[in-house]
Amino acid sequence: MIKKPFQIGHRIQFILSVLSLVLIALAVLPVFLDGTPWPVHARNYLETNGAGESGARNLVSAIYLGYRAFDTLGETIVLLVAVTGTIGILTKAGAVLMQDSSKNQHLSGSAFALPGEKRKSNYMRTHLLETVTGKLGPVVLLFGFYVMLYGHLSPGGGFQGGVVVASGIVFLALGSSSLTTSGIIRPEILSRIEALAFLMLILVSISGILLGKGFLDNPMGTSSIIPAGFIILLNIIIGLKVGAGIGFMCIVMLGKE
Amino acid sequence: MTIILLVLILGLGIYTLVSKDLLHGVIALSAISLLSALLFYILHAPDVAITEAAVGAGVSTIIFVWIIRHTERKDQQ
Structure with missing residues (x-):
């Protein structure tokens, strides 16, 4: 039945x-x-003119921060809304989940928890995890910043570098033995970095209008000393925003309030 | 090489669907992400490979494991 x-x-x-x-x-x-046959007009045009017009040798960066920068602005807004919604749901659901896990604490043992929580609920947490993630975190952060800063030359860019930075932030948070070891894993600082990066992105994107160019146009032009300067700037801002946003989301999810 | 990777991805995907333990399924999913990152790199798309490795194997695994922490390991009966 x-x-x-x-x-x-x-x-x-x-x-x-x-x-x-x-x-x-x-x-x-x-x-x-x-x-x-596949259409080849756009491909051929980008192959011959892409690097010269945008200053970026990596054509993927040239497209998503040069020709299609407006789409990138939309994507960052989508990410902002996603993080905001997740945090909003978590603050409501957090209380319920806490009640649940306090009711049956013998079941919620996990090696995957942050130090801010009660030790009773994560008795399987080992020194191996703490040591490895704590040592690996800075290296991952460095690699993330490399991917972010060299996005115009080598594969990568703001989004990719930002996600790697977020992984580094989560590693640091998992590896820290106390709550006050470093500022980069504190949620209030991360949320401020994200908000500031979004404000910077808006300001940078309207800076072209003030100089007589279009919205999200390169205000310096490609004739300056660093032709890809605008793309590097956008990569840094987007990388900071994505890294801080996703890192903030993961840290709040893992229970460090 | 591409065919080997695709067969491995298919096998891991089927394992993810049929495995009873959720944690095993999540680890298999993260292995799928790593293999597809390798596949993207072989197919000359390194940008996508970086994204796949970081998002698929890193962030989404963290989110899944966080959810599994709030479930019970054994069936009720």
Whole structure:
């Protein structure tokens, strides 16, 4: 009697998965079966003019911070909204989750917890985790800043570097033995960095208008000493924003309030 | 090489779906991310490879493990 709805649920699941596979095939197969060649105009144009017009040797950076910078602004706004929503849900759900874990503390043992929490609930936390993440954190941070700063020359950029920086921040937070070891893992500082970076991004993007160029246009032009200067600036701002935002989200999730 | 990686990704994906222990599934997912990062690098897309490695293997694993911490390891009955 209990099993019956379970079986029906399985059948519905099966039908839905087959249906979704058929829909995906209908959407994707014509592209493969049809013999039309891919459009090459944009590719050829970027190959010959991309580096000269934007100053960035990495064409991916040239596109998403030069030709399509408006899309990047939208993406950063999406990330800001996502982090804000997550924090909003967590502050409501946090109280419920805390009640739950205090009710059955013998079940919530985990090696994956931050030092700010009660030690009773994470008795499996080992010195191995603390030592390895604490030593690895600064190296990961350095690599993240490298990826961020050299995004116009080598693969990478603001988003990639920012996510690596966020991983470094989480490593530092997992490896710190007390709450006050470094300022970069404190949520109030991270949230301020994120807000400041977003304000900087808006100011930088309207700076082109004040100098007679378009919105998000390079105010210095590509004829200055560092042609990719505007792209480097945007990479730094976006990297700080993404790193602080995702690091802030992960640290709040892991229970360091 | 590409085919080996794709077969490994498929196998790990099936394992993720059928494994009973959620933690094993999450580790398999993070392994899928690492393998796809390697695949992207082989296919000359290093930017995507960096993103996949950092987001898939790093941040999303942290989020999944955080969620699993609030579940119970054994079935109720």
